[in-house]
Amino acid sequence: MSGQEKQTVADVDRTLYDFKDDESGSSFYRIEEGLTRDIVLQVSEEKHDPDWMRDFRLKCLEIYQNTPMVPWGPSIEALDMDRIATYVRHKSDMKTSWEDVPEEIKNTFERLGIPKAERESLAGVGAQYDSELVYHNVREEVAQTGVVYTDLESALRGEYAEMIRAHFMHLVPPTDHKFAALHGAVWSGGSFVYVPKGVHVDIPLQSYFRLNAKGAGQFEHTLIIVDEGADLHFIEGCSAPKYNVANLHAGCVELYVKKGAKLRYSTIENWSKNMYNLNTKRALVEEDGIMEWVSGSFGSAVSYLYPSTILKGARSRMDYTGITFSGEGQDLDTGAKVVMQGEDTSCVISSKSITKSGGIGTYRSSVMIGRTAHRARASISCDSLMLDSISRTDTIPAMEVLTDDADIGHEARVGRISDEAVFYLMSRGVPEADARAMIVAGFADSVSKELPLEYAVEMNNLIKLEMSGG
Amino acid sequence: MALLEVNGLSAAVDGQPILQGIDLTIEEGSTHVLMGPNGAGKSTLGFALMGNPRYEITGGSIRFGGEEITELSADKRAKAGMFLSFQNPVEVPGVSLSNFIRNAEHMQTGQPVKLFGFQKQMKSAMELLSMDETYADRDLNVGFSGGEKKKAEILQMLMLKPRLAILDETDSGLDVDAVRTVSQGVRAFQQEGHGALLIITHSTRILEALHVDTVHILVKGRIVETGDAALIEEINARGFERFTQEA
Ligand SMILES: Nc1ncnc2c1ncn2[C@@H]1O[C@H](COP(=O)(O)OP(=O)(O)OP(=O)(O)O)[C@@H](O)[C@H]1O
């Protein structure tokens, strides 16, 4: 944190994420609220699905209706599916140039800094507004290496149709849990990425998800295949303005990391505090492959978020670095899951949680070392920082080990900001509020270090914002 | 006008009175030494002067640079030009030493600190203190040895250039060479920076290369004797016995 960055941090504007754009006009198409067979068919028609996809959606609806709610985790009783519009889109098509994106939507993304980030530091950008991608573009030189980065809908009809059909919801089947089934029934938007063998994409690709509509759901699907020996960093950002009715996000991310490939998947999530974030993310890693998750969760009323990794191939690796900030009215249940199957596989899970103003932060993890995973190594650490005594933090680690040669380390720490440290910083001229923010940012530093600079700055801004009670 | 004027200062911690009517005047640019047995209240005085909220001021007043500061928070005292080198510096994970100093400088002056000039200054101050450059990027005091922490305190003092620095046992825990190095740093502050000092110490080695104007003996929360540098010799030879008996 240099002197100058500090200034940026201090200048944060609370309205940054919380502006609303009026969607009552005739330029938006909105499906009626609720979830019925008719609604699913309407979504399917809107999206010009191939037949198999339409049938798949109907099957998912049936599974959804026959699956009970999860019996654990934060309460989602306040979420009433009859009041959620599952599909809202602007009546214009996806563009490949910001110029052509409708003014009111472009302004939203300008305010969030997306086009600027694209110009400066990204290999490609996808921008989703409510249920549909409104913009998708990838740099010419990246496209030339054979990298595919497109919206999932057009990919379903194009040259990669078969590849998608062979992977779509195979890693996260609709039977996985109720919201996976819901996702399968009404999914819309999201991206498809394919990185061919041996191709290293040096700068990140980014998708930004904005849910602007009131009382709506966002169900984007992200499918990424990193072929043998290839390397990709994918960044996902999300935000929404705050309404006084519930919004729902039930996206799904499926990642395939082939032999010797490496994928880093970074998320900065800042959903508004009326959002139910029930997102499912899963990766399958082959021999010598590396999966890295970097995850910052700041928003939403309730989150269930546990990026999962199946380390299938020998010597495959997983690294999870995550931070969750739960403030007033937030109940965030986050963590990581890993299933180790290959020999000599290893994982490092490092999770941090900050709670404040009565927020609840639960770290929930599961590490499963299968019978075939000889000499597997797992290291888990979770640190919690409670900023006051009315907040709550819990750690629920589960572990199942079916080998006798596993090497496992686990540590958990709960702490508070020490008055001594605050005084120490103040004695150097730092005002109390800044001293506290500095200590919290320092606590989060191991996560921001993993992010590209602009995102690290955004994360510091979010911390500062949360610290000032915003 | 004196830089620091303490009048009848009393302070308590956790309801227990520690300081009982301290009078102390420090002129601009002068060097004072504060000695006294363990538990006498030396660190308490340092904390009370710097504004640690744990130490409750139960009487008297503190003026600094002509301003009444008894009620000011620590950051405002720092901005006014006070500095405390801690007896036990605090570890702050995730905040690098150099970024922290640059930030503190920014907050004290209200001016952004230019990177180039800052780095140059850091480099020369670290050289003076025989600190490895890599420490600049390490987390503030985290995993620093006892001696390294003390050097980092003096580094902060040299960079922040206060008008008055209170050094609370900055020399304890330092090896022979380190005492000499730190003493050089303090000398630079004294001579080039024209800073005033209140040096709390049990040893005289750090004082060897320094000019000392005044020495105070603190026993059971009271200053029982004030004199010139000759007092240090006496303490060295005979200890605090004479003063503790009187007190
Ligand atoms: N935070 C505190 N809580 C409880 N007691 C305290 C606290 N700080 C100081 N005291 C008590 O006040 C008295 C003075 O302590 P202080 O640390 O000021 O002594 P000192 O002169 O600096 O001693 P030393 O030479 O050992 O550093 C001691 O009896 C100590 O136990």
Ligand SMILES: [Mg+2]
């Ligand atoms: Mg002491």
